[in-house]
Amino acid sequence: MSQYPTPVRLAQALGLTGAAYLAGNIFAYSYATIPALQASAAKHSAPAPLLAKQWSELYARGKAQNPPIAAITAAAFAYLAWTAHSGKSAALDVLAPRNAVALYSAAAALTVGIVPWTFAAMKGTNDKLHERASEVYAVTEKTGQEVGELLSRWKVLNAVRGLFPLVGGLVGFLAF
Template sequence: MSPTIGFRMAQAIGFTGAAWLSGNIAAFSMNAVPSLLRSRKETNLPLTVLAKQWRKMYETGRRQNPPIALVTAAAFVYLAMSSPSSPPLFRAVPFSRVGLYISAAVLTLGIVPFTAIAMGNTNNTLIKVSESRGEGAAVADAEVEGLLLDWVAMNRIRSLFPLVASLIGIATASL
């Protein structure tokens, strides 16, 4: 039995949605924040200004990425529920389509708790710095670059969640 058009559309949404999400998240760590840090050295901007610029990018990602993750994960769940000749979810069968598609969904949504748990303190501190009006700028400047570098490292890890989800989805399609 060949897959339906709905199944193929869910595959396209799941695979490309997860890959796009990974690239979108990674772009902040590979391009945007490192560019901010380089511009500070060239222009001697206070790091509190960089924290404000980081916050604008952070808020943009915070608004757009969770809904994309939700739609992508929903596509993977649909694939799990609709997979032809899939064994039951809790059956002890290694590499079942259902289990792999569910894993892809969980990994895609994993960006949300990772952001809250692993990145929460760094995000909250950077947000506080971005809200300062210059008071305590010497303290902020001493910390902000380190916070931004920590954020870059953690965000790189976070970008791998949907990338792995996309790869799992693609690999599962060939089973």
């Protein structure tokens, strides 16, 4: 049986599983979904407007799902930082490392870091892909190449975004 109080254990479980789920979900877009779209273009001549529209649908689902998960996960880590700092749990004082407050705080910041990263680093690429998805235009070689390049860039930027909750979860784990 654990020496940590139940609310602390629940927050630890929520923080770690939330960060792991979020990282896996984000990485899945970069390592499974976008390559599948790119393969559709290469193998089956899927038109660029269709690929952009499919990306836009996937983006909308991720946008609706991932920020709330990041917020809940970060809140769990923030609660743990507060608990460790305030001395609300004698078990945390004895069992947690001295830098638990800093580690849990960093875990919270890293996990929710997907939001500023999206706005700061990905907005231009996202906007261009959304434009291509909403336009009705003739498919040209240039259009197809542009959408392909945008998807490739987005795939990398999104993979970097997936590192935020992954590292956040690892940092949170170090505080145990």
